[in-house]
Amino acid sequence: MGDIDSSFIQATEHRPKLSTFVQVDEIPIIDLSESSQQNLISKIGKACEEWGFFQVINHGVPSDVSTKVEIEAKKFFEQSIEEKKKVKRDAVNAMGYHDAEHTKNIRDWKEVFDFLVENSPQIPSSHEPDDLELRTLTNQWPQYPPHFRETMQEYAREVEKLAYKLLELILLSLGIGGEKFHDCFKNQLSLVRLNHYPPCPSPDLALGVGRHKDSSALTVLAQDDIGGLQVRRKSVGDWIPVKPTPGAFIINVGDIVQVWSNDKYESVEHRVVVNTKKERFSIPFFFYPGHHVTVKPAEELVNEKNPARYKPYNVGKFYANRNRSDFNKREVENIQIHHFKIVD
Ligand SMILES: O=C(O)CCC(=O)C(=O)O
Ligand SMILES: [Fe+2]
16 A cells, blocks of 8 residues: 555545645744743743643744754764664664664654653663652763754754743643643653654654654644644644744643643644645654652642642653553553543
8 A cells, every 4th residue: 555664654534634734833932032921921821731832932042952853863863773773772772873763553654763851861771650669860962963953952952941930820821830740840851852854655544753842841843834734623623734933932732741741731742744746844852851850730730629640650650651552663642641631
């Protein structure tokens, strides 16, 4: 079937409808230099509630830092597969290069390079609840391009600052103190991913990334000018393309903010469509707490009328569980926050 390996082919109901691919401008764009903090907080709150997604401009990340990262990412992916595989990810080391990622057991039409923002954070050795052993995660850096490592680390520091600022605004919009979860990000597992989506001969059958929700607290995403990211509109359930806005970052609520907010804000499904002609690059920063953190609804938002909707869960065990299914294709569903949902 088609020109592509069957591992990439989506079930009929998940294939993109390319003919109706029109770029509409609906995901809110928020100017972070807005002088009224109150206005800013209410715009962010509204976007989180209605969409779970928004774009930010005047965000403080210097444009030359972003440009350098784009150049280095392109240089890295342009190398031969043999070169890239020198830093390949494997079952033990989850960081580095990977070209066979699966989302919901279907292969994604992309290649990635992952690195951790913090040096050598720890995670549980296994997903087993009683196994208390920890292991250290380490980055793998390629020899080429020569300034890759320092460029990536500089970018990560800038985007991390933005992530803290956005989290603070999001928490304030929920009526929670902006610093409330600050300490959760000590020894954070935050990750920067370089995504490269090559042109695809059958974009009607495959996806760059299959539909999914991010398990982070929030995600700060840079995309180039090609387009392809689509967001599931909460009210209707249709797929809305996120129009590339030069210099903007796309922000989305992740699963952890969904739990902290006790479902006031939702981590919304999204996916990436590919095309026959143009390669595309994107760079998500997944803002992720340290392994020690227990995620549960914020007590400020829980009362008799609105009881906690989730049982507490441990970040490290969740992460370890996800990692094993990222690498091995598994028949069962990945661990999800709905597995911790309290059903009444
Ligand atoms: O490439 C994109 O625009 C989004 C990628 C994405 O959703 C992800 O890597 O989690
Ligand atoms: Fe995502």
